[in-house]
Amino acid sequence: MKAYPYLEAVRGKSPVVHHLTNWVTIYDCAQVVKSFGASPVMAHAPEEAADMAGIASALVLNIGTLTTEFVESMKIAAKAANNKGIPVVLDVCGAGATPFRDRKSFEILDSAKVDIIKGNSSEIARIAGRDVRTRGVDATEVSHDLREIASSLAKARTCSVVITGKEDIVADAKALYLVGNGHGMMSHVVGTGCMAASVIGAFAGASPDDLTAAAAAGLACYEIAAELAVTLSSGPASFKSHLFDSIYRLEKKDVEAMQKITT
Amino acid sequence: MKAYPYLEAVRGKSPVVHHLTNWVTIYDCAQVVKSFGASPVMAHAPEEAADMAGIASALVLNIGTLTTEFVESMKIAAKAANNKGIPVVLDVCGAGATPFRDRKSFEILDSAKVDIIKGNSSEIARIAGRDVRTRGVDATEVSHDLREIASSLAKARTCSVVITGKEDIVADAKALYLVGNGHGMMSHVVGTGCMAASVIGAFAGASPDDLTAAAAAGLACYEIAAELAVTLSSGPASFKSHLFDSIYRLEKKDVEAMQKITT
Amino acid sequence: MKAYPYLEAVRGKSPVVHHLTNWVTIYDCAQVVKSFGASPVMAHAPEEAADMAGIASALVLNIGTLTTEFVESMKIAAKAANNKGIPVVLDVCGAGATPFRDRKSFEILDSAKVDIIKGNSSEIARIAGRDVRTRGVDATEVSHDLREIASSLAKARTCSVVITGKEDIVADAKALYLVGNGHGMMSHVVGTGCMAASVIGAFAGASPDDLTAAAAAGLACYEIAAELAVTLSSGPASFKSHLFDSIYRLEKKDVEAMQKITT
Numbered sequence: 001m002k003a004y005p006y007l008e009a010v011r012g013k014s015p016v017v018h019h020l021t022n023w024v025t026i027y028d029c030a031q032v033v034k035s036f037g038a039s040p041v042m043a044h045a046p047e048e049a050a051d052m053a054g055i056a057s058a059l060v061l062n063i064g065t066l067t068t069e070f071v072e073s074m075k076i077a078a079k080a081a082n083n084k085g086i087p088v089v090l091d092v093c094g095a096g097a098t099p100f101r102d103r104k105s106f107e108i109l110d111s112a113k114v115d116i117i118k119g120n121s122s123e124i125a126r127i128a129g130r131d132v133r134t135r136g137v138d139a140t141e142v143s144h145d146l147r148e149i150a151s152s153l154a155k156a157r158t159c160s161v162v163i164t165g166k167e168d169i170v171a172d173a174k175a176l177y178l179v180g181n182g183h184g185m186m187s188h189v190v191g192t193g194c195m196a197a198s199v200i201g202a203f204a205g206a207s208p209d210d211l212t213a214a215a216a217a218g219l220a221c222y223e224i225a226a227e228l229a230v231t232l233s234s235g236p237a238s239f240k241s242h243l244f245d246s247i248y249r250l251e252k253k254d255v256e257a258m259q260k261i262t263t
Numbered sequence: 264m265k266a267y268p269y270l271e272a273v274r275g276k277s278p279v280v281h282h283l284t285n286w287v288t289i290y291d292c293a294q295v296v297k298s299f300g301a302s303p304v305m306a307h308a309p310e311e312a313a314d315m316a317g318i319a320s321a322l323v324l325n326i327g328t329l330t331t332e333f334v335e336s337m338k339i340a341a342k343a344a345n346n347k348g349i350p351v352v353l354d355v356c357g358a359g360a361t362p363f364r365d366r367k368s369f370e371i372l373d374s375a376k377v378d379i380i381k382g383n384s385s386e387i388a389r390i391a392g393r394d395v396r397t398r399g400v401d402a403t404e405v406s407h408d409l410r411e412i413a414s415s416l417a418k419a420r421t422c423s424v425v426i427t428g429k430e431d432i433v434a435d436a437k438a439l440y441l442v443g444n445g446h447g448m449m450s451h452v453v454g455t456g457c458m459a460a461s462v463i464g465a466f467a468g469a470s471p472d473d474l475t476a477a478a479a480a481g482l483a484c485y486e487i488a489a490e491l492a493v494t495l496s497s498g499p500a501s502f503k504s505h506l507f508d509s510i511y512r513l514e515k516k517d518v519e520a521m522q523k524i525t526t
Numbered sequence: 527m528k529a530y531p532y533l534e535a536v537r538g539k540s541p542v543v544h545h546l547t548n549w550v551t552i553y554d555c556a557q558v559v560k561s562f563g564a565s566p567v568m569a570h571a572p573e574e575a576a577d578m579a580g581i582a583s584a585l586v587l588n589i590g591t592l593t594t595e596f597v598e599s600m601k602i603a604a605k606a607a608n609n610k611g612i613p614v615v616l617d618v619c620g621a622g623a624t625p626f627r628d629r630k631s632f633e634i635l636d637s638a639k640v641d642i643i644k645g646n647s648s649e650i651a652r653i654a655g656r657d658v659r660t661r662g663v664d665a666t667e668v669s670h671d672l673r674e675i676a677s678s679l680a681k682a683r684t685c686s687v688v689i690t691g692k693e694d695i696v697a698d699a700k701a702l703y704l705v706g707n708g709h710g711m712m713s714h715v716v717g718t719g720c721m722a723a724s725v726i727g728a729f730a731g732a733s734p735d736d737l738t739a740a741a742a743a744g745l746a747c748y749e750i751a752a753e754l755a756v757t758l759s760s761g762p763a764s765f766k767s768h769l770f771d772s773i774y775r776l777e778k779k780d781v782e783a784m785q786k787i788t789t
Contacts, residue, residue: 023552136567234771
């Protein structure tokens, strides 16, 4: 599988990516989408959540700083996205940290069709029904077989599942991709996980016919840019700056030479 | 018209600029105001919106992530600003994207005196009653004569109107300025439009006797800094960093040599 | 008093620092905690505020963009933190600017045990009952004796008190530290005050047995990193980027050579 054509699709179509996301990393979620050449929009009022989904090519939901009211808006947006037939990405940020997050994650999943569920190892394990705890929003070690968790959750929910980590797992009922790109510096920057969900939204919006491949391609491009950025950086802040710049300038030759996607 | 004296006024008076703005770019709105030498404050609780406007020299409203409750606080703050006689800037962010944004924009405009309405081409065209759509928060092409739209909206609402774009239009019932500074890189950075409204607020707060000239001068200074920043940048994130640094260091000689304001 | 062992404790224990903070600087509060090697989590829903405090090692409250509902969540989180016995830091951001901020600050202080009260000179003077005004969120000159204010407030509330400024004052009923590190550039960057509270939270969470010393050590380390960063910077944005990088790389030799803590 080649990632570059999916990046070309994002740049060529410039999909509008509607977000209902958290207040911590909302800027970076918007900027990463824009750096890839797509058009972010953030709108959460219940009165317009459906209308905004209606002009979008993808919807990204992230429960990082959820409230009951915010989740109600998410459901409205997700149903509108379903009606329009655009992909819905859900980042189950912090699932496994509190019962409220678990409950609200399942509420969203049960009230609309989510096309791509994304999280770190302990978040996804929790959503797959395993008895694990997440340390705030940072993953804890999960002893279970993550590939099996991804595939079975994908089957149970008829969707794609993304588990981010040193090696990302992207699975649906039939396919499974492993993405080996990225760098440990990403874990020292707040929001790299949230941004991954937004990137997946942009790639899914531009290539809605194969969401699993689009998600894997998006992660690979994002993480290749991270590998390029880290060589220019002296710490987490300069790294994040170079990450956005590298995404903006990302070239075909780099993606082709550096991508580490296996099936 | 010379822009530099307006910058000197901002630095000399350090006006407090009260914001009720969106959650995406709120940090950058505050930082741009501070980088120019003014003092930003963000406060939206209905219980204090009026009190905070009371200690401010300008009020900036931005509907980027509006809710019904948030707009109620905006109205309270705007009325308090009117009573105190300080300028009110409204960024009609995303007008034309959803009926809710249009409706709430008109509600604000009808409930208090807005001194400066600011938006991109499709946002302002929508507020001027034209049948256009905005693509999320990104402008769409507008076939109408933008100068005519700005001037007639300014007359209809007895205010100044700012349309940002490759060439910014700043108009009131009598005067019209064109600001030719800026750089295409600004459109690759989330929040450059929101920051423009905050800059206008700082300049209006420091020079309340001619808001239209102050707005034009503020845009010119901001965009001259952008031109200086882009020469040092390798992408959108390093550009934004250099933009703040260039604003902070902006010198008389650069403003005088580079300003492109025509009438 | 040596600051470095307190930094080692943060890096070694990686405490989870739960925040209910403002929407302006929330990202930077999280990133500063992460850059020091701790684990930030931001969660404000009343349904989970107590649960999240329950998995944390410290709680940081900041009223920068307070609302009535948000303060209710703060009280829930603070009581849960009290029950668990983890330190609670309160940044009385903007106290003295509006009656609402004063009233809500006292409500929080009276409804739960706050272990460390932090603010700039006019904010703390206001909380200590002095008749001063704050200029939005920027300090005004306070003619009172700040050391006396810090010590007497610490005694009255049985807590530690931090007054940030050119020279920081950190006091409890018995001890008083002066931290002379830092740089004037910090006042040109939005959020350096909020970040100071988050840093104090991380250090307090890692060294809960002497909160006053931990707060002083945290401020010293943060401000030493600022001194290192400013030598590499050309303005407020590059300074902030270098600040995070310098925190991430901060070495024993620099802390030991540069710390200016007196008693």
